[in-house]
Amino acid sequence: MKQGHPGPGIAVRKAVVDVLVLAGFADDKSIRTLMVSELREALDHPFTFSDQLAGRDQLIEIVSACCRLSEGPDVLADVIEFLRPDSEESAEVRALVSSVRIHDVVPEAEQEKLRERLAGFSPPGLGRAVRRAARYVSPPPRYDDAAAAFSGLADFNAGPGELPPLLIFVESIAAECDDDFAAELRTWSDGQARRLRLGDALRQLRTELAAVRPRPGELHLLIAVRPDPIENDLYELSCWRQDDPDDWPPARGEIALVRESELEDHVDALIADAEQAWSEAAADVVIEFVLPRALLNLPVHSWATERASGAPKPLYLSYQTVVRSLERMTSPRWHRVWRQRWESWVGNPSFERVYFCRSGDDGDRLQLEAILSDEQWAMAVLTESPPVSAISGQDELLPALRTGVPVIVWHPTASSEVVREVVAWLAESGSGLGDLPALVRESRLDVLRNPPSSGDGGTLTDLVVLWDDPSRLLPIGETGVAGHPEGGAGRRDRAS
Structure with missing residues (x-):
């Protein structure tokens, strides 16, 4: 084994160590012992370390020793993959060491x-x-x-x-x-x-x-929810908090494994932490929920905040709230047409760009997709809430996602005729559909301020707005529509 190799710089070695610490290697002596044993066999290197070192310090020595060997970084990534197959930590280590400097x-x-x-x-x-x-x-x-x-x-x-x-x-x-x-x-x-x-x-x-950046003074908190690949009703919850309007993507926050019934409580805690970090900022905030299809109908806009105060309030009272598609964000094969359609929407967010789905559109399984492939359409209004999974020939959401339509709207109970009237009313109000999230929030507040004067009869309160801006992507990984996110087992190992 050749030595004296310059190897990755200290920043990369630190990043590898941080990944392994987060994955639980610093707290588990047995996994470190097994890792060293595999490295010794693969690299024909003694790898002697003091047992008196703390877990993180020992990882620093192990990673640094690997990086001094010409094949060491790649073999380290192989060993992590062997110990934690298909896990997030193995993918992160591979990304850090795999390419030429x-x-x-x-x-x-x-x-x-x-x-x-x-x-x-x-x-x-x-x-x-x-x-x-x-x-x-x-x-x-x-x-x-x-x-x-x-x-x-x-x-x-x-x-x-x-x-x-x-x-x-x-x-x-x-x-x-x-x-x-x-x-x-x-x-x-x-x-x-x-x-x-x-x-x-x-x-x-x-x-x-x-790409056009968010307007000055606007911050985004993106909360991503990914289903566990093995256990039903278990989700990986993580967030990306923007502290600088010009900084994207921000660093990923801590990750938690939670049940669906616990999501609202955890979101409340994330928002409380964010508000503490933003205490000296003078900025508007948009909260975006990146959700898997099965959870798109959660009423996240009305989830309660400040629950510990005894007088909780819904999210939309304080923030613009939108949902986004986890499947689309993690499916690069859809991104080109998505970016094209978003750019055309930003340039012309008019009512004439809105396609209102009809019950007859699902007569052929490809009919709606062919309709939405027309570049005229940049916003789609569904006839009903999308089902939790795609049904061939009976689905309006999947064609909209695949053809790149960036804005998708539906209502859980109101008829399509009522929703059409609401969208038309919004298009004629204020800044129109180009600032739909802000307009929907302001209209919801108007319902609270003066119910009799509300132009939509209260329908706006539960209107779901999927507002998908491709310039704010997250490094979540690739899953595809039917696939599951990587790393579920690894995350569970760390939590157990």
């Missing part, structure tokens, strides 16, 4: 030239660019200037098919440079993308960076 493909002289140009450059978005580039590391590293970030991020790995973090950083700060320097940085990025054959990934990144 940027140092191996970019000549050092070329890096030094660009590093000199970046010396002393500290644009306002430096921290945001580092967070975007160091997406697997939490908390993200801090650097004094762009040159220091350039040097540090060169040691970070990327997953298979992903752009190196260094390239992502350079692209992110190019937007804050003068035109000549920005052109120089982008020319450098083009060259690296050609070396790595990642031209498509670079074009996608540039599209994301150019």
Whole structure:
């Protein structure tokens, strides 16, 4: 086994250790012993460690020893996969160590030239660019200037098919440079993308960076609920809290395994924590629930907050609330048409873009999908609440998701005729359908303020708005419509 290999930088090694700590390796001596035994056999290396070390310290020694060996990082990922097959931690470790480092493909002289140009450059978005580039590391590293970030991020790995973090950083700060320097940085990025054959990934990144950001002063709290792949009525609950309107994606918060009956209580606690973090902010907040199909009909907008006060209040009293599709977010094969349709909707969110589903649309299982494939339609109103699972020829939700329709609305009890009247009334009110989540919230408040004057007779209170903005994706992983999320067993092992 060759030694003296420079290996991943300290930031990547720290990230690997953090993943293993979160997975319970620091607390379980037996799993560390088994890991070391497998590493010794695979790498023909003694791997001697002091039993006096704390669990995390021992993991640091194990990971660092692996990283000093040429094949060590890949073998470490293999061993974690062997110990915890198909788990989230094995996927995260693989992503951190699997790809070639940027140092191996970019000549050092070329890096030094660009590093000199970046010396002393500290644009306002430096921290945001580092967070975007160091997406697997939490908390993200801090650097004094762009040159220091350039040097540090060169040691970070990327997953298979992903752009190196260094390239992502350079692209992110190019937007804050003068035109000549920005052109120089982008020319450098083009060259690296050609070396790595990642031209498509670079074009996608540039599209994301150019996407319209949330309006100033607006923060988002995304709460994702994923079904456990084995145990019914068990869900993985996690959140991404945005503390900076220009920062996306923010770091992922803690993960909890909860029953469906416990979701409302946990969401209340997440919002309380978020409000504490936002106590010095002056910003509007949007709460987005990323839900699996089976839970899309949960009345999350009316879930209670401040329950411990003895006088709880519904979410919509304080926040814009929308739902989003977990299946679509975790199905990259649907993302291209979704992005296209969203961009056209942002440019023209008119009532003429709304398709109202009809009972006859399901006569043929592909009829509705063919209808919604017309780029005219960017919002769909379902005739009824979607069933918990797709039924061939009797489903309105799946065709809307697959054709990229970003805004989908339905009501759990009202007739389609009533919902049509409500949508038409909303389109004529205030800023119209382009700001539907805010408009729905304001209309719900109007129902409380003055019920007799409400234009919808109270129907708006329970209207469900699926508002799916593809510029706010989360690193949840790929599941597909019928699949289950990875990592359920691993998470349960950690909770037990």
